[in-house]
Amino acid sequence: MQLPAAFIQKYQDLLGDEALAFLAAFDGPVEKGFRVNPNKATTAAMHAKMDAPIAYSPIGYYGKVNGNALEHLAGAVYSQEPSAMTVGEFAKPELGERVLDLCAAPGGKTTHLLSYLQQTGLLVTNEINPKRVTALGDNVERYAARNTVITNATPAALAKELPGFFDRILVDAPCSGEGMFRKDHDAIQYWTPDYPAECATRQREILTEAVKMLKPGGHLIYSTCTFAPEEDEQMMAWLLATYPEFELEALPKTAGIADARPEWADGNPELAKAARLFPHLMRGEGHFIAKLHYRGTDTVKAKKVVREQLSAPQRQLWQAFERQQGLTSLSGLVLQAHGDQLYGVPELMPVLRKVKVFRPGILLGTFKKNRFEPSYALALASDGLGMTTVSISRDQWQQYVHGETFDLATSAETGFHVLVCDGLPVGYGKIVGKTVKNFFPKGLRFLATPENTEL
Numbered sequence: 001m002q003l004p005a006a007f008i009q010k011y012q013d014l015l016g017d018e019a020l021a022f023l024a025a026f027d028g029p030v031e032k033g034f035r036v037n038p039n040k041a042t043t044a045a046m047h048a049k050m051d052a053p054i055a056y057s058p059i060g061y062y063g064k065v066n067g068n069a070l071e072h073l074a075g076a077v078y079s080q081e082p083s084a085m086t087v088g089e090f091a092k093p094e095l096g097e098r099v100l101d102l103c104a105a106p107g108g109k110t111t112h113l114l115s116y117l118q119q120t121g122l123l124v125t126n127e128i129n130p131k132r133v134t135a136l137g138d139n140v141e142r143y144a145a146r147n148t149v150i151t152n153a154t155p156a157a158l159a160k161e162l163p164g165f166f167d168r169i170l171v172d173a174p175c176s177g178e179g180m181f182r183k184d185h186d187a188i189q190y191w192t193p194d195y196p197a198e199c200a201t202r203q204r205e206i207l208t209e210a211v212k213m214l215k216p217g218g219h220l221i222y223s224t225c226t227f228a229p230e231e232d233e234q235m236m237a238w239l240l241a242t243y244p245e246f247e248l249e250a251l252p253k254t255a256g257i258a259d260a261r262p263e264w265a266d267g268n269p270e271l272a273k274a275a276r277l278f279p280h281l282m283r284g285e286g287h288f289i290a291k292l293h294y295r296g297t298d299t300v301k302a303k304k305v306v307r308e309q310l311s312a313p314q315r316q317l318w319q320a321f322e323r324q325q326g327l328t329s330l331s332g333l334v335l336q337a338h339g340d341q342l343y344g345v346p347e348l349m350p351v352l353r354k355v356k357v358f359r360p361g362i363l364l365g366t367f368k369k370n371r372f373e374p375s376y377a378l379a380l381a382s383d384g385l386g387m388t389t390v391s392i393s394r395d396q397w398q399q400y401v402h403g404e405t406f407d408l409a410t411s412a413e414t415g416f417h418v419l420v421c422d423g424l425p426v427g428y429g430k431i432v433g434k435t436v437k438n439f440f441p442k443g444l445r446f447l448a449t450p451e452n453t454e455l
């Protein structure tokens, strides 16, 4: 791989004898990996692929999965480079926590956090870029989140409305991306010797806002996918110097994960508690991760939380749908109609006034004239809600994702049913007799074959 001469020189100076192995790793193979979602069923095809576990993640495996496979579309697996999985593992939230993923699209870390929150607490997942937030929405939907709000805001706008609110904040910062050069050759084009310092300026701005949103006793996790000390050890040295209430927590180092390098910043030995992931030392791309504990004591007055917003006719239609579906346990959500769309908003969510909300919660469905039409998101999130389901075969699933109407072997009760294939909810069908009318979202339809959907 053709690396910039200034880049080579910089890391020769920093790494000395180790530089040879470091630079050689850029010509090695890119490591692939995937995570299994512990909150969904595991299919036989998944079991067959789960043969190379990743030592530092109980839900991570080396190997490749297909984005068109049933398991991926139904949120049972997520394709993620193995080093990136350390972030979700080190950030692992406790059940019931209020968590913020501040730089979240396309959702690799968000889906990892969701796996561990198990529908409890609250996840606010934010992406500043309006184009990238759509992919985040798709992944949150696939992961069946009923505890998540998606915002499309600047860190400063969020910090104004949610000071001292979160137990845990992840800043997976925009960075110079040096750790991804092997995976994404185009990233090299953007690199100049000054680029890490430019990124560092933005990272300091983001962190300045992030710290305002932490509760006393909370945790801040900071990660990048770059080797640049300006964005890694030096960023943490700046944070510790600027905010003495923060202390680094030692991260467990296994499978080739290394200590961070205090000598690349101000020499503070505490910095070694953070982690460096180097491709010449482990099976993965380049990353840096630090976990900090906030010992501040100032508490902030609780904000008003969201309230139900539903007209009487809308409530009647929803209740009729609940009865028809056998839906019994949609707990922790406040119902809000936004226009004709009904959302289940996490009840822990404060009211936001000036923050752009991309999705206030899980979309439950749409009010049509005198009826309620359930959403794809609700079908995907139906595990454990006691709703009526109908099993379909892999062949029928291929017809379904192509948008076709198909027949069941025997007739079922007329109405909406969650279709389940290999134990995974895949969407809604409206059944009349044996015929299944297709409600798979039009924008997601594709011509599926056994070959192009194989996991």
Ligand SMILES: C[S@@+](CC[C@H](N)C(=O)[O-])C[C@H]1O[C@@H](n2cnc3c(N)ncnc32)[C@H](O)[C@@H]1O
Binding pocket: 102, 103, 104, 105, 106, 107, 108, 109, 110, 127, 128, 129, 132, 154, 155, 172, 173, 174, 175, 202, 206
């Ligand atoms: C490393 S990527 C996040 C990857 C994501 N966490 C994942 O695991 O899929 C960094 C993100 O930060 C966003 N970003 C860029 N500038 C930002 C800023 N000033 N404040 C907050 N986020 C920013 C980018 O749009 C990008 O999506």
